[in-house]
């Protein structure tokens with residue numbers, strides 16, 4: 001029997017790797033992105049070998065204005081750094097700088113069943129808007145490109161929000177299929193999804209998640225918004241009937257969502273918050289959370305704007321990130337090409 005391939009030196013990490021990506025499809029990240037995923041990126045870079053990228057190829061699956069896409073790529077990079085992703089420690093790069101992602105995606109597409117791709121709920125949701133017939137093939141194959149993004153780097157963990165779980169399951173399935181067929185040892189990546197913050201809800205409609213595509217302006221808190229605007233959104237958040245402050249996502253989704261956000265930003269436990277607001281109304285909690293939000297976003301926003309002022313430095317960071325990531329991606333792809341029987345150049 002053929003032996004499973006060992007990782008090459010470039011592929012073999014000293015510390016377990018962590019990898020994740022985010023699309024540059026809005027002028028600002030929102031609290032769902034930050035609490036659901038990005039905060040974990042910052043934390044994991046301390047203990048893992050981190051690769052973080054801006055998924056501009058994924059962004060193209062829905063129509064984007066070229067000028068905006070370019071600008072938002074820089075805004076995304078600046079935000080990552082402003083929230084604490086340290087380019088000395090983490091490779092921060094742009095997906096389109098890495099031809100290997102699309103190249104591996106092709107190979108994986110040839111291993112993916114049509115029905116398997118069609119089951120992806122994000123595709124169902126996103127294609128429902130334009131209708132499946134008018135949606136791009138790129139939107140359909142999006143999760144396979146995502147699998148390639150991940151498998152190229154052999155990460156142990158992929159920190160994301162709950163909505164990405166299904167894509168990670170597909171990634172694991174494809175890795176296993178490839179391993180079985182071609183005797184390679186793709187590492188099976190684990191989703192890193194924190195239960196508490198896996199799904200931050202819309203402030204105006206706590207029946208849906210906070211999202212750039214479905215939330216109304218009042219329902220989404222943008223990290224780069226004027227802090228006064230964000231404070232107002234928190235104070236006007238829809239709360240539940242009754243007046244008791246209690247953590248119960250089933251019957252009190254609005255107030256439970258605010259408690260989740262409050263706890264994550266302040267580091268105080270939900271129990272502690274519930275106890276300290278005992279006997280007080282929703283207004284007190286919302287007012288205090290509004291202050292916590294302002295204290296959090298104000299320095300973040302200032303730092304992002306500062307970083308955006310030095311484009312040359314941002315470009316340098318992204319080039320260096322591509323350099324680090326490129327060595328790993330090239331090694332993985334070379335091995336994959338060899339295993340599937342492509343002749344060398």
Ligand code: AMP
Pocket residue numbers: 021022023031032033034035036037038159160161162163164197198199200201209210211
């Ligand atoms: P996206 O904006 O779709 O590129 O998402 C970037 C990251 O944020 C992904 O890991 C998502 O899972 C995560 N995310 C987006 N919205 C939310 C939310 N409302 N709650 C928790 N995580 C989220």
Ligand code: TRP
Pocket residue numbers: 019020021022023055058145146149150158160164
């Ligand atoms: N699909 C992810 C999202 O919308 C972004 C993404 C692209 C990603 N490639 C990835 C996340 C690889 C983790 C790993 O949020």
